[in-house]
Amino acid sequence: MEKLSYDAIVVGGGLAGLMAAHQIASAGFKVAVISKVFPTRSHSSSAEGGIAAYMPGNSDPNDDPDFMSYDTIKGGDYLVDQDAAQLLSEKSGEIVKIMESWGTLFNRQPDGRVAVRYFGGQTYPRTRFVGDKTGMALLHALFQRVSGIGNVDFYNEWFSLDLVTDNKRVVGVVAMEMKSLNPVLFKARAVVMATGGMGMLYSHSTNAYINTGDGYAIALRAGASLKDPEFVQFHPTALYPSDILISEAARGEGGILINNKGERFMKRYAPKKMDLAPRDIASRSIITEIREGRGFPGGYVGLDLRHLGEEYIKERLALAYEAAKTFSGVDATKEPIPVRPAQHYYMGGIDVDITGKNPDIIGLFAAGEAACVSVHGANRLGSNSLLETLVYGRETGNSVVSFLRDYSGSTSDMEKEAEKVVEEIYRFTKSETGVHYGEVLNKLRDIMWEKVGIFRDEKNMSEGLTEIMKLRDMVPSMYVTDKSSVYNTEFFNALELRNMLDLAVVIGTTALNRKESRGAHFRTDYPERDDQNWLKHTIAYSKGKTVEITYKPVKMTKWKPEARVY
Amino acid sequence: MVEKAEEQKNLAQLEEQEITVKIKRFSKEKGSWWQEYRLKVDRFTQMTEVLRRIKTEQDPTISYRASCHMAVCGSCGMKINGEPRLACKTLALDIVKIYNSSTISVEPMDYFPVLKDLVVDLDEFYDKMFKVKPRLYPDKDVLEGKVDHRLKPEDQRELWKFEQCIWCGLCVSSCPAVRIDPEFLGPAAHAKGYRFLADPRDTIYEERLKILIDSSWRCTYCYQCFNVCPRDVEPVTTIKKTRAHTKFMKEKTKVAETGEKHIESIVSSIRETGKLEEAKVYLSTYGLLESIKDMIYAMQNGKLKYALVQDTKVKGLDQIKKIMGE
Known part of the structure; x- marks a missing residue:
């Protein structure tokens, strides 16, 4: 097998991966960024609302980083590591300044400074934004920046298969060029997993098609642990049927949820807060309506904005209006927007500390949604995910630099292990019969949605887990009908499914194990x-x-758990 | 009763319709062929969903790119009924309605080499994007955190329009100038290039002129990029705006010089007659020797009479001069 050597490998070219790569390369080390898509196609681009930041001199005079940490900790239902939340708050202003200096076109105040707006769960307004495309703007600015510094080689449209380790030390990553199906062993002393989320495990998700949880599964197979893997966030208002996110702003501005009888059903679930109830309550209410036959055919409810008037809708809720029109063919001024809850974010991830270091494998790091620094706890606050990718991408990159300065690495060749990784997956293309990925995939996504979704209980999760195990047992007999050696996406879809199944078992088991309700994990x-x-x-x-x-x-550190009431 | 009617209406909205999707397939091993699939869709079904369903339910061997399904990642550029489009931003039944046919054809983008089915090789596209140095080169003091940038809200708005390019390649796939002129950077790269050329925070203006000006005069103003851009970036507008910077360039290339002369002679033709005097404009743009050569060529092809049409001045020339701001 062909071999390439670097000081560090970053798997994933979204915000977290690029920021880590930037820090490592700027310190003079050679980095390879391996991504299964061209970096600007990463899911970071889909983030809409903004990035939270406390900026001294450009924030509410009463605000300070402690308020920001408190908001994050309470939002996360106290499963947040408070030192992680404090670091996130303290570095937030700096990271926005850095991204601005690299060209990000943040919306401005009349005096030319970066503008700010309110977001859910914030004591004071902290969200910095670029229209309603903040993720896209940040990702392009960062990718463009990193593409101009030396020491970084991009391997775009390369699929990472597995980590190669030697006695709990990182040796490298085996990855395959998608265009040629050519496998290469990338050797390095440090590997940063920045592979993003896993929304495709659920039949309804706001995530990109590429979010198949590859990094979690690669880490698990290498013997690393996941932290809090049972915590999956569901957003109540995803557009039907494309599951594009309709921002909470739609309800904040006065939009109401209605069922197929035209009834404002939230009055039965949250008589006081009504449509402005927290994400988890709203999601559970919508699902109840649909399950009890009061949804619209196809399985959705209506988000009604009509009473707000055309002018108001177009001015204040431009994105919701546009998305409904373009992707569902619905004119929100004339009919309700079809919405249903969908998986949105994964709080769990590869276990790392606040330096991005995994405790199980020497040389393994993780950042962004792939990691669990425990900054979001049981439920992530809006505007905190973009912030986490950049702050912890940077922290992780910096700690990789100090790691590389002190550590000489494993001397083993491990070529046989790398060959084994490839042999294993070639089985899929060599067999002529067996199970096909499409059958398994759609079943898995339905099981996760139905049994390990918004409502959880012992009986359903046990059944779900048994079914997931059965599906995972089919992996060895999986086969790929397409024998082409050029850009064979069926082959990569099958590999993604293997990753999804490895992760699904862990989510199912840990969700069954946690006998309480906290944040996004709700057990009836x-x-x-x-x-x-x-x-x-x-x-x-x-x-x-x-x-x-x-x-x-x-x-x-500072905050004692209290009831999470808004 | 009202509720009942509402319910009926909603049921009708979700009525499924069977469509036929004709996909142009290609693989290195098997060559090129058309393949048909039938499936039921409703009014909400995006073309990315059509492809996903065909792939997971009918034929897993189809290759295509798709990621965000909300028109921000730029993965799913392809031709749908011959039109360059993002598949995610295209609803199947909208196409059925526009073309009044339940058969939809899907092909890879033009111009780029096809790797497999709908997946094309974008390497050349990316190379051209990187040629324009697509990143801000800020002042050293800003990079070191000593001072902060300020940016006027109106500048932010203007630049953001052109920054929204998602590198999908649709404009380049439909650009006629890119095909015949390897020196032309193409519409996407020009949009990106101009976005930084016009950024008051940037420090490499002279270098950007060198990269962009010559190429900007190679565009034919056909407006295809304007038509197909899924984010309304208007690449052709950035090319026009870039040309306006030609006067700041010290050493101009032949192409840029000719372009400038062309504009000058058009302006003077309009100032003098209120019309575009083609022959005169040609003469003053290309000079006597070149014009005679081309005239002989035109004569040989029997086209000389068109070149020699004499124009008379329009009435109310002073009104035109007023419009021109003179």
């Missing part, structure tokens, strides 16, 4: 938060067919 059989027994992080390892669960304490 344990509807209360239980700090006595469950104020702790889940740590999960994949051991053959089973999942091994241990725990880690939550880091508390």
